[in-house]
Amino acid sequence: MLELRSVTKEFGRTVAVNDLSITCEECEFLVIFGPAGAGKTTSLRMIAGVLEPTRGEVYFRGQSLKGVPPEHRNMSMVFEYYALYSHLSVFENLAFPLKARRYPGDEIKRFVAQMAEILQISELLDRRPGFLSGGQRQRVALGRALIRDADVFLLDEPISHLDAKLRHQMRAELKAMCAEKDATVIHVTHDSREAMALSDRVAVINKGKLMQIGAPDEVFHRPANEFVAGFLGEPPMSFVDVEYAEDDGRAVFLITGTDARLPASLEVSASVRERGLPSSFRLGARATEVSAALSRNETHNVPGEAFVTETLGHRNILTAKLGKNLVQVVTPPELTIKVRDTVWLNLSQENLHVFADGLAVAHPRRQSN
Amino acid sequence: MQAKTFTMADLIRYTLVIAILIVFLFPIYWMVSTSFKPPPDILTRPPKWTFQPTLSNYVYAFEEANFALFLKNTLIVSVISSTIVIVLASLAAYSFARYNTGAGHLMFFFLTTRMMPGIAVIIPFFVIFKVIGGTAIGQALSLGLDRLGALVVCYTVFNLPFAIWLMHSFFQDIPRELEDSARLDGYSRLQVLWRVVLPLAVPGIAVTAIFTLIFSWNEFLFAFLLTRDVARTITVGVAGFWTQRGIMWGPLSAAATVCVVPMLVFALVLQRYIVRGLTFGAVRG
Numbered sequence: 195m196l197e198l199r200s201v202t203k204e205f206g207r208t209v210a211v212n213d214l215s216i217t218c219e220e221c222e223f224l225v226i227f228g229p230a231g232a233g234k235t236t237s238l239r240m241i242a243g244v245l246e247p248t249r250g251e252v253y254f255r256g257q258s259l260k261g262v263p264p265e266h267r268n269m270s271m272v273f274e275y276y277a278l279y280s281h282l283s284v285f286e287n288l289a290f291p292l293k294a295r296r297y298p299g300d301e302i303k304r305f306v307a308q309m310a311e312i313l314q315i316s317e318l319l320d321r322r323p324g325f326l327s328g329g330q331r332q333r334v335a336l337g338r339a340l341i342r343d344a345d346v347f348l349l350d351e352p353i354s355h356l357d358a359k360l361r362h363q364m365r366a367e368l369k370a371m372c373a374e375k376d377a378t379v380i381h382v383t384h385d386s387r388e389a390m391a392l393s394d395r396v397a398v399i400n401k402g403k404l405m406q407i408g409a410p411d412e413v414f415h416r417p418a419n420e421f422v423a424g425f426l427g428e429p430p431m432s433f434v435d436v437e438y439a440e441d442d443g444r445a446v447f448l449i450t451g452t453d454a455r456l457p458a459s460l461e462v463s464a465s466v467r468e469r470g471l472p473s474s475f476r477l478g479a480r481a482t483e484v485s486a487a488l489s490r491n492e493t494h495n496v497p498g499e500a501f502v503t504e505t506l507g508h509r510n511i512l513t514a515k516l517g518k519n520l521v522q523v524v525t526p527p528e529l530t531i532k533v534r535d536t537v538w539l540n541l542s543q544e545n546l547h548v549f550a551d552g553l554a555v556a557h558p559r560r561q562s563n
Numbered sequence: 564m565q566a567k568t569f570t571m572a573d574l575i576r577y578t579l580v581i582a583i584l585i586v587f588l589f590p591i592y593w594m595v596s597t598s599f600k601p602p603p604d605i606l607t608r609p610p611k612w613t614f615q616p617t618l619s620n621y622v623y624a625f626e627e628a629n630f631a632l633f634l635k636n637t638l639i640v641s642v643i644s645s646t647i648v649i650v651l652a653s654l655a656a657y658s659f660a661r662y663n664t665g666a667g668h669l670m671f672f673f674l675t676t677r678m679m680p681g682i683a684v685i686i687p688f689f690v691i692f693k694v695i696g697g698t699a700i701g702q703a704l705s706l707g708l709d710r711l712g713a714l715v716v717c718y719t720v721f722n723l724p725f726a727i728w729l730m731h732s733f734f735q736d737i738p739r740e741l742e743d744s745a746r747l748d749g750y751s752r753l754q755v756l757w758r759v760v761l762p763l764a765v766p767g768i769a770v771t772a773i774f775t776l777i778f779s780w781n782e783f784l785f786a787f788l789l790t791r792d793v794a795r796t797i798t799v800g801v802a803g804f805w806t807q808r809g810i811m812w813g814p815l816s817a818a819a820t821v822c823v824v825p826m827l828v829f830a831l832v833l834q835r836y837i838v839r840g841l842t843f844g845a846v847r848g
Contacts, residue, residue, distance in 0.1 A: 244743040264746040271747045277740040281762040294749030338748070 195219055196241065196346055196378065201250035203236050203402075210236040212402035213250070218346075223372060223379045225393035225410075227386070229425065233402035234382040235274065238348050241380065243267050254345070265294070270344035272352040276335040278323035284310075284334050285319040291342050309337045312371070329360050336364075340371060347372070349381040353388070365391055386426045390414065398422045420552045423478045429511060431547070432521040434477040438466060447475065451517020454496045459543040461556040469550075478547035481522040483558060486512055486537045488529070494538035500531050514539060591823070598816035605812050620813035621821075630818050633800035638825070640711055640796065641779035644718035648775045649768060651719075652726035657760060659727070660734035661742075670727065677724040681784050688717060692789060709791045717785045722775040729774065733767025734760070769836030773829065780826060797822045 196218040203211040211233040218224040226234045239245040241252055243264035252259045259267060270291070279287055288306045297305070310316040313333040323331055336352055353364045369392055372379050383389055389396050390410045397407040398421070406418040417423035423431045436447040438458065445458035445466070456477075466472075487494040498514035498521065505527070512523045514537050523539065531537060548556040597605055599616040624630040655673075658664045665672075689708070696707020705712035737760060745755040761768070786796040801822065804815035830837070 239743070242743070242747055244746060263751075264743070265749050265751055267747075269747060271744065273740045273744055275738070275740060277738065277744040279741060279745075279759055279763075281759075281765075290745070291748035294754075 195253075195255060196380070197253040198237065198241070199251055199253060201237070201240060201247045201252065203233070203240060203245065204248045210402055211240070211247075214399065214402065214404055215250075216397050216404060216407060218378060218380055220378055221376050223369075223381065223392060223394045225389045225396045226380060226382045226399060227384070227389040227396050227426070228399040228405075229384055231401075232399045234384075234399060235350055236402075237399070238271070238350050238380065238382050241346070242269055242271050242348055268344050269346045269348055270339040270342060271348040272335050272339045272350060274350045274352075274354070276323070276331045278331055278334055278338075280323050283320055283322055284315065284326070287323065287334055288319075288337050288341055291338060295342070305341055309341045313337045329356055332356055332364070336368070340375070343375070345378065347375075347377050347379045349379060351383055352381070354383060354385060361388075368392065386428060389426070396426075398426065400425075416554070416557050417478075417547065418554055420476065420478070420549045420554075423547055423549070423554070427480060429481045429522050429524075431478045431480050432519070433549075434479065434516060434519045434521060434541070436475050436477055438462075438471060438475050447477065449496070449516055449519070451519070452497075454516070454541075456496070456541060456546075457543065458548075459556055462543075462548055465550060465555045472550035474551055476549045477541070478549060479521055479523075479541060479545070480547075481511060481524045483545045484521070484523050484539055484541060486514065486523045486525055486529070486531070486539050488531065488535065488537065490538045493540040493542070496539045496541045498537050498539055500533050500535045500537050503531055503533065512537065594816050594823075595820050597812055598820045600813065602813050620817035623811075624814040624818045624821070628800065628803065628814060628818070630797070630800055630821070633795050633797045634821065636711060636714075636790075636794055637780060637796040637798075637822075640714045640718060641776050644715045644722065644779050645772055645775045647715070647719050648722045648726045649772055652723055652730050652771065653761065653764065653768060655723075656727045656730035657734050657756065660731050661739070670731065673724045674728055675724075677721070677728075681721065685784065685788055688785070689788060708789055709794045711794045713789050714782075714786060714794060714796070717789070718775075718779045718782060722778055725778075726771045726775055729771050730764070730767050733764050733770075737763050766836045769833045773833060773837065776829065777826060780822070 198214050198216045201211055201214045202209065214233070214237060216224075216226075216237075226237060228234050236245065240247050243259065243262060246260075254267070279290065282290065285306055288309055289302045292302045292305060306319070307316070310319055313336065315330060315333050315337070318326060318330060318334075323334065326334065332353065332355070339347060339349070349368075353361050353368065356364060365388060381388075381392060383392075393410050395408060396410050396413050398405040398413060400421050406413055406422045408416075413422060414426055417426065417431075420433065424433065435450040436456075437450060439446050439448055439455075440463075441455075445460075445463035447456045447458050448454070449456070485494070490497070496516065498516045500512060501515045501520060502513040504511040504513075508527065510525045510527055510529070510531075512525050512531055514521050514523060516539075521539065521541075525531065543556065543558075545558045547554060547558065598620050599618070600611070600614050601617045601619065604611045604614045659670045664670075692701075692706060692708050692710075692713045695701035696710065696713075701707050706716065707713065741759055741763070742755050745759045746752070750758060781798060782796070783798045783802070786799050787802075790796065790799065797818065801815060801818050804811040804818065
């Protein structure tokens with residue numbers, strides 16, 4: 195079990211990681227997910243031991259790693275920009291960690307050949323990294339990290355710089371390889387699909403702080419705050435500014451800038467009674483969870499104006515304007531919508547997330563579908 | 564093969580290159596040819612382009628003027644001092660580049676020592692070596708006046724700041740991630756330096772080695788004032804052909820030719836590193 199206990203890292207006056215506590219179980223595939231500059235790589239480097247935390251400590255199997263140099267931590271890392279040794283051949287790069295552990299020569303050869311086979315780089319073993327393509331370098335970097343049985347594998351955006359097709363393929367291969375090794379993996383990425391697809395659990399961080407940690411399903415369907423909701427998933431969640439009102443004792447949301455009103459759920463009114471009225475209420479709509487119609491009906495009863503339509507082939511994405519808010523909705527390709535058309539959206543508490551002052555108050559109830 | 568068209572621009576370009584080469588290479592040609600000319604043919608006017616080549620100038624330089632000893636001295640002093648400089652400078656430069664030792668001030672301080680002209684310290688150096696030369700340690704390390712050790716120390720002192728500064732930029736170009744990666748692969752700090760950093764810095768080391776070697780090879784001031792007979796070097800030796808009876812052009816050219824050849828061979832051997840080294844930032848993963 196690997197733990198970050200209230201770890202803080204400052205570079206001068208910049209706080210890169212701020213009081214971060216994360217626990218990674220044995221054999222777990224944990225993804226640290228966040229935007230650029232969130233402190234993901236810094237966290238990983240502190241786990242690896244190439245950076246020392248300013249405050250807080252990293253624990254592994256109950257023991258503090260403070261003062262333990264990286265070469266004694268038995269962790270293996272893939273660096274974002276590969277960090278291949280350009281003066282060594284691919285073979286020597288792959289053999290490098292084995293040599294440090296004084297493996298006998300024939301065993302090194304066997305391991306390298308095996309790894310090269312898996313990564314399909316057998317014919318490149320004599321080349322220098324400078325003569326490889328980006329995808330090939332990536333494979334060598336992965337191979338070098340996975341060639342030995344480390345206690346923890348640290349992967350820093352290992353496939354982010356590949357083109358889309360190769361990335362897709364490597365994602366699956368990576369997952370298979372790690373599953374086979376039964377390894378503890380901490381994987382850093384800014385790609386939400388990668389985070390969802392690979393992880394047992396996702397830790398979402400922003401500005402050096404932990405936003406939410408949980409199974410990908412949970413983080414996706416029950417985001418703890420607006421940041422997590424807006425950052426995870428594609429297309430990103432749309433937010434609608436609303437005002438809270440009580441009408442005949444019934445709680446309603448008034449969409450700012452329109453005269454549409456939605457009944458608010460009991461959870462919301464309970465929260466208001468308990469914590470008082472927040473300074474802002476926002477509704478979050480996932481493009482896949484809401485739908486649009488060209489005419490008003492029982493469920494599609496909030497009017498908006500079609501603003502942009504994007505065609506993706508198997509589906510379209512409509513961006514509708516509600517007052518000042520933009521809401522994205524996935525629509526079937528057979529629904530033809532022209533820009534400036536009036537569209538009717540089925541916004542309701544059944545399919546919306548509610549955020550008060552940025553924190554989640556209620557989630558859609560149908561989350562299991 | 565496809566016939567390449569030779570344009571007017573090419574013609575001008577090549578003519579220009581050839582003209583420049585003639586201007587630059589002519590003195591060297593003149594030096595080499597003079598070294599093989601019999602004495603009566605050297606100062607003729609107009610110059611003699613064809614002559615009966617002779618080795619008499621070389622024989623004179625080596626047998627009468629003791630030039631073999633000078634060459635040996637220069638070789639020993641240059642190689643030893645350059646080796647010391649490379650070892651010290653690579654460690655120091657690595658420390659400055661990676662750990663920012665001295666927050667930049669220390670390195671700047673080292674560099675400032677290079678800004679002082681040698682002539683300003685020659686008398687203190689003279690006195691220091693005169694005193695040290697009289698002690699037992701000084702004699703054991705060959706540090707006195709007219710001793711090779713004294714020159715080795717001087718050249719090391721004068722080359723070190725420049726070498727540190729030059730290598731510093733090479734070490735800075737080596738991505739830190741490579742070292743982190745090697746640490747995680749299981750190597751200690753020193754092993755990383757030896758197995759990853761130094762091999763990657765080879766172009767920089769080669770360039771630095773050439774500069775320091777050429778400096779020591781060409782040095783005149785210290786060699787002139789700190790040596791007399793035993794430790795005399797080639798530069799002072801060459802100057803010695805300007806005698807009271809006149810300039811001995813033949814032996815002088817022969818000696819100068821011999822001085823140039825080792826540097827030329829050295830530069831050719833290290834050529835590929837020099838080319839790589841001079842295009843800074845050539846180290847990429």
